Amino acid sequence: MNDRLGPGPHPISLAVRRDCRAGELAGPTADLAPGYIQGNLAILPERLAAQFESFCRLNPKPCPIVGVSRVGDPFIPELGFDLDVRTDLPRYRVWRNGELVDEPTDILDYWRKDLVAFVIGCSFSFEEALIADGLRIRHIEQRCNVPMYRTNIDCAVAGPFAGPMVVTMRPFKAMDAIRAIQITSRFPAVHGAPIHFGDPSRIGIKTLDQPDFGDPVRIEDGEVPVFWACGVTPQAVILASRPEFAITHAPGAMLVTDRRNTELAIL
Amino acid sequence: MNDRLGPGPHPISLAVRRDCRAGELAGPTADLAPGYIQGNLAILPERLAAQFESFCRLNPKPCPIVGVSRVGDPFIPELGFDLDVRTDLPRYRVWRNGELVDEPTDILDYWRKDLVAFVIGCSFSFEEALIADGLRIRHIEQRCNVPMYRTNIDCAVAGPFAGPMVVTMRPFKAMDAIRAIQITSRFPAVHGAPIHFGDPSRIGIKTLDQPDFGDPVRIEDGEVPVFWACGVTPQAVILASRPEFAITHAPGAMLVTDRRNTELAIL
Secondary structure (H helix, E strand, C coil): CCHHHCCCCCHHHHHHHHHHHCCCCCCCCCCCCCCEEEEEEEEEEHHHHHHHHHHHHHCCCCCCEEEECCCCCCECCCCCCCCECCCCCCCEEEEECCEEEECCCCCCCCCCCCEEEEEEECCHHHHHHHHHCCCCCHHHHCCCCCCEEEEEEECCCECCECCEEEEEEEEEEHHHHHHHHHHHHCCHHHCCCCCEECCHHHHCCCCCCCCCECCCCCCCCCEEEEEEECCHHHHHHHHHCCCCCEEEECCCCCEEEEEEHHHHCCC | CCHHHCCCCCHHHHHHHHHHHCCCCCCCCCCCCCCEEEEEEEEEEHHHHHHHHHHHHHCCCCCCEEEECCCCCCECCCCCCCCECCCCCCCEEEEECCEEEECCCCCCCCCCCCEEEEEEECCHHHHHHHHHCCCCCHHHHCCCCCCEEEEEEECCCECCECCEEEEEEEEEEHHHHHHHHHHHHCCHHHCCCCCEECCHHHHCCCCCCCCCECCCCCCCCCEEEEEEECCHHHHHHHHHCCCCCEEEECCCCCEEEEEEHHHHCCC
16 A cells, blocks of 8 residues: 555545445535545546646646546556546546536446546645634535636646636635635645635636636625635636547545545645 | 854844944944844833733734843843844934933943843844745835834733734735735744735724824735734833833834844744
8 A cells, every 4th residue: 555645544535435436425525534635537538648737737726736547547546545536436527529428427438548537636625724723614604615716817828728727716804814825825735825815806707796617605794705726727728628538527526535635734 | 152143153233233332323224234133122120021021922923022131131142242232223212101201322321220121023024035035015115114003903911011003014916915924924923924904994094094103105006905013012002001211222223133034934
């Protein structure tokens, strides 16, 4: 077993993947296996993989890679024991030429010898640290999805991969926003510090009421919207490039790994 | 020589103190001895010193103590070679019952066997780190004093020492403000992270155009005011308590120590 996985077995995170594999979990993973890194999944043909990896490297805030498979190999041992990306997520989306063609609960029938799986960090990891510090996260309080917005900030281009940065928004009072900036700065591997706060129009967002993805949330008196780079960015960029073939996780149905969120903190 | 002073002599900072002692420097110290910690000075009778030290301990953001003398001893060896608080600052203010009675260039004639000198951290230390990161500081660009404001945030009380927190304000664009929060968080010993940004009325500031101390600065399009706890707070609190006797540095005429700003950074 890989020593990056830390001491001992990880029965909690493994149980989530086993439930997925058995077809007993097909929905969101948000509250499952607290403490363990969850990741966005993006699977591409080898032909596009190198350029996509370049894209992620050039845009580390929205696209922090936490793991990559070998070509054609659906197992990523450095992320988890017996972790098989074909079966161990609750639900997938299969895309052909940028069009959604299927939403299966496994991709055994879609797997190919030329595919490469990328696992990209997710804000769940830093939200756990925010909550541990006593900060209140509005979309969690409202039991809805985090609001996400396309910005006018262009990502750096790599081959066919180009497009605007997508951001998540969480409202905070200024003093809590300062604390949230400090805390998320400790997590450069999962989006890190915010990229903006305050006036949404400064980053090309017309209205906060109509997010491009997710749900709108209430902004209370004295709060300012705070914006973080979002792992939906690489997915949006992949689909905009209309690749011949791609597979992603279904929204909210993430890959639960055996690695711990605390491992991502730099101090 | 004290090993906290780091290796070797410190001719640059010592030269500033020697100029003060010789009466050749009686003005601001802002650009002198870059890299070395400068401090606010507050001298009180022993009778009040313990309560003042408690006040600083209870209010570490506005009142970060970097050094304290022994009772009646004007030398603070842990802050600098042959450092004599009676002569080594450019100019002083002498107060009786809260009234300014003198602004001498040394306090040899005012020194008493019952006095205790406190040296309190100053934002010069973190401004150096902000500038090193490429951030532009408006009051430095405008060659004026930083604007300071009384807030509606009450300090914790210790004996006769009570009053509102005083803050400095520096305007930044949101992305630079995020960077400034990260950088100043590294300097908890010199005010640390901001205590607020955005709407000044949230901390009881009516207008930014009329600071309580220092000079107003320009706020440009897209900038937000960012507020840090200020070392003027302890001085304002001392004077409001109308102590029988007190001595402070004259505004801008700080104590230059042999210790380095980088030493205050936590990482």
